[in-house]
Amino acid sequence: MRTFAVKSFGCQMNVYDAERMGEALQADGMVESDELSADILVLNTCHIREKAAEKLYSEIGRIAARAADAGEKRPVIAVTGCVAQAEGAEILKRTKAVDLVVGPQAYHRLPDLLKQQEAGARGIVDLDMPASPKFDALPARRKRGPSAFLTVQEGCDKFCAFCVVPYTRGAEASRPLDAILSEARELAEGGAREITLLGQNVNAWADGNRHFGDMVAAIAAIDGVSRVRYTTSHPRDVTEAMVRAHADIPQMMPYLHLPVQSGSNRILAAMNRKHDRAFYMGLIQRFRDARPDLAITSDFIVGFPGETEEDFADTLSIVEEVGYAQAFSFKYSPRLGTPAAERNDQVPEEVKAERLQRLQALISAKSLAFNRRMVGQRCEILIERRGKFAGQWIGKSPWLQSVVVTNPELKIGDLVQVELVFAGPNSLEGQELTPVIEPAW
Ligand code: 5AD
Ligand code: SF4
Numbered sequence: 437m438r439t440f441a442v443k444s445f446g447c448q449m450n451v452y453d454a455e456r457m458g459e460a461l462q463a464d465g466m467v468e469s470d471e472l473s474a475d476i477l478v479l480n481t482c483h484i485r486e487k488a489a490e491k492l493y494s495e496i497g498r499i500a501a502r503a504a505d506a507g508e509k510r511p512v513i514a515v516t517g518c519v520a521q522a523e524g525a526e527i528l529k530r531t532k533a534v535d536l537v538v539g540p541q542a543y544h545r546l547p548d549l550l551k552q553q554e555a556g557a558r559g560i561v562d563l564d565m566p567a568s569p570k571f572d573a574l575p576a577r578r579k580r581g582p583s584a585f586l587t588v589q590e591g592c593d594k595f596c597a598f599c600v601v602p603y604t605r606g607a608e609a610s611r612p613l614d615a616i617l618s619e620a621r622e623l624a625e626g627g628a629r630e631i632t633l634l635g636q637n638v639n640a641w642a643d644g645n646r647h648f649g650d651m652v653a654a655i656a657a658i659d660g661v662s663r664v665r666y667t668t669s670h671p672r673d674v675t676e677a678m679v680r681a682h683a684d685i686p687q688m689m690p691y692l693h694l695p696v697q698s699g700s701n702r703i704l705a706a707m708n709r710k711h712d713r714a715f716y717m718g719l720i721q722r723f724r725d726a727r728p729d730l731a732i733t734s735d736f737i738v739g740f741p742g743e744t745e746e747d748f749a750d751t752l753s754i755v756e757e758v759g760y761a762q763a764f765s766f767k768y769s770p771r772l773g774t775p776a777a778e779r780n781d782q783v784p785e786e787v788k789a790e791r792l793q794r795l796q797a798l799i800s801a802k803s804l805a806f807n808r809r810m811v812g813q814r815c816e817i818l819i820e821r822r823g824k825f826a827g828q829w830i831g832k833s834p835w836l837q838s839v840v841v842t843n844p845e846l847k848i849g850d851l852v853q854v855e856l857v858f859a860g861p862n863s864l865e866g867q868e869l870t871p872v873i874e875p876a877w
Pocket of ligand 1: 484485598599600695697735736737766767768769770771
């Protein structure tokens with residue numbers, strides 16, 4: 437019996453893929469173990485920003501050296517994910533310590549490929565990128581827990597000038613509604629009360645004439661599912677149905693991740709985002725009209741080629757104007773094969789670093805202000821894990837904030853009514869509200 441471990445890097449979709457790879461290997465009779473003792477180590481990689489490949493090679497070097505030091509054979513190493521797709525057979529040329537290279541659309545074949553490897557096959561590379569038979573070939577979900585990811589759409593056709601995703605994950609493809617619903621039911625049976633729908637562009641999801649709102653409503657109707665979230669979305673694909681879903685479906689959480697990347701019209705055009713600032717602000721207004729308490733988050737890139745101090749000031753001002761609840765921000769990282777990497781007006785590293793610092797300080801201030809505005813509100817939290825101290829639990833508010841609550845009798849998966857009584861930068865404190873017992877007469 438072979439043992440395995442999957443180590444995942446990067447986005448939530450990679451977390452989901454790692455879970456599904458693990459389930460496929462378990463269904464094939466393998467046993468999950470820890471990274472240090474596994475016979476097979478799957479490295480599920482991310483290619484979105486710099487030095488991804490370098491990090492991978494040093495990780496592999498570390499694993500090989502550790503085995504050599506201990507006088508043991510190194511584990512079988514499979515490189516999966518986006519670096520596998522981008523680098524392909526190059527990986528086998530660069531290092532002798534990798535046995536398999538498998539792309540993000542081919543990992544359902546991992547059990548078979550590992551059998552071939554065991555039987556003596558060498559240099560296995562599978563980068564097949566069909567629409568999505570991967571999902572049909574994967575076993576039923578075994579995952580247990582109160583909160584689960586579910587990929588409903590993959591790939592991207594937008595071709596932002598900075599981004600590798602269209603090359604590593606392929607063209608936009610939606611999974612059929614029936615397949616999504618049966619997976620959602622499996623997750624609900626395993627205890628999932630919250631389902632987060634994943635896609636590089638979830639709001640582009642469609643199945644015939646059924647759109648995003650229909651899918652969310654169908655998932656929300658599954659027994660046991662109390663919360664639906666989704667990530668991530670492109671402003672160009674926002675539809676009225678998506679906006680309405682926030683107003684009409686009670687299980688839809690008041691949280692919207694709508695990346696804008698920059699506040700400058702000039703940079704948005706250079707990024708090939710296909711919309712300007714006013715269009716984005718119009719969307720924010722529509723969402724807020726539908727759901728006034730919505731927590732809005734975004735991704736930002738600073739130092740895109742040609743970005744001036746004035747462009748950057750526009751990014752700071754859009755953060756002010758929207759009042760984001762949270763945001764991720766990154767220094768622009770040139771990716772081989774993308775148009776922006778070819779430009780000769782790259783921004784110096786120290787300028788990027790300095791702008792990132794200023795942007796992050798502003799985002800933190802906005803985020804703290806958002807948390808503080810919540811003090812005094814009552815809401816439901818979903819208990820996800822134990823806190824630091826005895827009797828303490830940490831749950832998520834509808835706005836995706838971590839909320840600490842103390843009651844030794846709680847357990848993971850409970851939905852608890854609290855009043856938010858204190859807000860810090862990273863979490864809030866909740867006071868449990870005693871349920872009002874109605875008299876029987
Ligand atoms: N450099 C820096 N950040 C990037 N992102 C995508 N590509 C790059 C890049 N080349 C960021 C974007 C995207 C998030 C997932 O990663 O902000 O929304
Ligand atoms: Fe990284 Fe993008 Fe691949 Fe996710 S889809 S692992 S963010 S490159």
